[in-house]
Amino acid sequence: MSSDDLVQDVITIVPEAPFMTIREALQWSARKFCTEADAWVTDEQPIIYGADSDYPMIVAPQGEPLRIVSLTLNGREVTQGEGFEQSSPTAIHFSQKPKESAVSGRLACRPKRGDMPPAEVTDRWSEPIADGATWRLLMMPQPWKNPELAIYYERRFLAGITDARQHSRLGHARGGARVKARRFI
Template sequence: MTLEELVQQVLMDVPDAPMMTVRDAVRRMARELCTEADVWVQEGEPVVVAANTANPQVTASSGQPFRIVSLTLNGRECIQGQGFDQPTPTTIEFYERPEASLVYGRLACRPAVGDMPPTEVVDRWDMAIANGARWRLLMLPQQWRNPELANYYRRQYLADVATAKQTSRLGHARGGARIKARRFI
């Protein structure tokens, strides 16, 4: 789904809002969703460059690096607190300096202010972004203000964020866990 399609979707519920205001609200909520729920995770790319020097840096191929989900150090996957700390989004402190210059892992990113995340992220979380934008727009002190409807969309957005957080903790897997049914005795 494109930015313009999201804007048109939100405009159906807030028809009096100017298109630029809606566009800004959609971008803001896309960034907020990426920040709160780690919905944009880059994998299979170098996460840390110059790891074997005194000043290693966290980098992302696109977007802004935000949080290291995990790193592969000495052939094993580590999370923060197990071999490294990340005091700021772009700096990292290793407990033991790695031998390799590039360290791979999983990195949660967010778009720069005014940008949108990649299409695959927007396609999967378009309703969460739209619900958040509706909530913010309906709370503005304008002629289209509707606090009751805004509260409804706020609850929808918070439920979507909770679902996104759970999905990111489970590795962005789709589908449920498969279990064997208990035998009937």
Template sequence: MLDDLIDNVALDVPDAPRATIRSALARASREFCTEADAWVTEEGPVIYGAATDYPLMVAPAGEALRIVSLTMDGQTVTQGERFEQVSPTEIVFHRTPSENVISGRLACRPKRGDMPPNEVLSRWGEPIGDGARWRLLLMPQVWRDPELATYYERRFLAGITDAKQQSRLGYARGGARVNMRRFI
């Protein structure tokens, strides 16, 4: 998957070395996942030591960003209901949980220089590639093209907006319903 993405980006910057393209893709994917909650994992426990004074948030892969939801006492809860996430690594419970290890859904981003899993790349590879093209086309190299870079920047930002919308719609707990006024 990554090789295909590198080859796809190389079409617009043919003189760029593959390592430079891979680095630009890693940077773009990190920024994309940070801004859009594009990588949400449900693998394994999210919080260890929940019943202690210093609960530890752990991502099974990558870096933890935001808790989407937790499963506490058999119920799925979101931020504000029974806990607050004050920073990417710090969580405060409104009351001490009965369990010490808590599972849930966690938004992650790749560590610096790493790539997200193939599921994320297959779903969001095109806008991530646009972000890499944007950065590469601004570099002071023979392939520099600021006008084309602006085009890819817009596409990258539009991809982030789409991913944000998808994550908001996909993780919604319900919608507002409006009753129609009666016709008299």
């Protein structure tokens, strides 16, 4: 979904708001959404350069790095606590230096200020992002202010964050868990 489509979704609820204000609210909402929910996880390779040095560097292919979801070290996938610790979005410490200089893995990112996440993120999470922008707009001290309606959109935005966080923790998989039913005797 393009940013113009998102603007059209929001402008139906807050028609008095200027287009640029709506765009800024959408950018704020998308950044907050990605920060809180790990909604944008990239596996473009590699994400760490200089892993065999004293100062490894975490690099996001787009946007800003947030959290390392997993790394491929010595041919196996590991998560935080299994060979590395990430103390900040750009700092990593390995328990043993890897043999390779460039390490691949999965990295949670967020858009830079003033940017939007890629289309696959906005397509999947367009409703919560629009809800967050609407919430922000309705709380502004402007003629279109409506705190009662803003509470409704805040709840929808937070519910979207919860859904995206759960989706992220389950490995960005589609479909549900399959369980064999117990026999009825």
